[in-house]
Every structure is written in C-alpha cells, then in structure tokens.
Amino acid sequence: MKLVDIKEITGTIQLKSGLHIGAGDTEMRIGGTDNPVVKHPHTNEPYIPGSSLKGKTRSLLELSSGLMGMTDGAPLGIKDYKKLEGEAQETCKAILSLFGASGADADEKNEIGVTRLSFADAPLSAAWKKKAQASHLAFTEVKSENSINRIKGTAENPRFTERVPAETQFSFSISLKVLQGDEGLEDLLFKGLKLLEQDALGGSGSRGYGKIKFLFDQPEIQAKFDNASPLV
Incomplete structure (x- = not known):
C-alpha cells in the first residue's frame, strides 16, 4: 500500500436556500431562538462543519448503492x-x-x-464576508414556523429557527489521498457531491432548507463534477 498523491479540492459552497446546521445548544436564553445554528466560538460566525459535509455525502452514496437496507441505518462497515x-x-x-x-x-x-x-470545516468565504460587511448584511436570520390546525385554520405551536440566509458563500476544502491501485474513487466522490447538491444539507431539507451549489476553484475539477452522473 503506497501513497502516490494527495489532491486538494477547493472551492465555494453557495447557499441556494436558508441553511440550518444545529449547534446542539441546550442552554435556554431569554429572547433566544429554539434552534441556533453552529457558530465559531471566537468569531461567532456561522460555518459548515466538515463532519456534516462528509456524513451527508456518505449517507447519500450508501443510499444510492442500495446497501443501506442491510445496516439498519448504521454506516457500512467491514462486517458488511x-x-x-x-x-x-x-x-x-x-x-x-x-x-x-x-x-x-x-x-x-x-x-x-x-x-x-x-x-x-467550511468558514465564510473571505470575499463574500467582505462584501456582506460592506453592505451591512446579516450572517444569520430567524425564521418563524408553526403548525396549522386544519379544522380551525389557526396557527399553533410557534417555533423560531435560526438559519444562514440564501446566497451566503462558504469556502470548502477536501483532501483526497490517492494510493497505488486506487481506481474510480475520485469519480465516486464527485457522484456523492452531486447527490448532495441535488438533495439538501443540514436540517429541514423537506421544508426547502439546505439547497447548495458547489463551485470549484480548479476548472478541470469543475468539468468533472459537471459531467458526473450521480444515479448511473
């Protein structure tokens, strides 16, 4: 087993709709939201955890492979x-x-x-952050949601969810080790990222959250991604 290359794949993630990746903050604050987004503890700026990108990409690839049913929802392992x-x-x-x-x-x-x-982890794009600050744009928004009583026609159970607004941009970086004998792994990665672009990242994807677009720095990588066929 010999390492022959390490490829750095970089680019921008552009939000096409509001994104919510929860912070897991159980502390209640007066005037706070029910579901805050994850933020950097020093800058208080939102970011996309690498674990969220990796986990959703892997999940979609396992789903498209048809193998997810044999694991009862757990990730594929050596035993499988x-x-x-x-x-x-x-x-x-x-x-x-x-x-x-x-x-x-x-x-x-x-x-x-x-x-x-x-x-x-994908931080805010430096170029987008500079533009947002110059235009006094907020890094997050609070979206109110509720359920409707279908007989009375009245709103019930209001809740407030923090999101990163559409059009926000993040800088991402993926490292791919290439070992001697590896074949097709880069294509499989692009397939997974294409599936993620077609699905949703973060929570509440069924309600329109988390639509994203990948923009790659390297033209040849962008071409490979554009030509990827995720469900073939």
Missing part, C-alpha cells in the same frame, strides 16, 4: 463488506476506502486501507 460478493462488495469497498470504517471492525487482510477523504 465481508458478507457481500461481486459488484455490491466492490461498491462497499469503494465507499469504505473513501470514508473509512469503524476502528472496532477488523480488517485483517488490510483490503480497505487508510481513509482517503478529509473534509475541512
């Missing part, structure tokens, strides 16, 4: 790989090679190797 055969096993191996497997699983033959992908 050993149960499979043929094309299904090769697909599972590719996903595990990109995203990794639990350290609790034994890979005695070292068939999977090291995790190839690393997703960095």
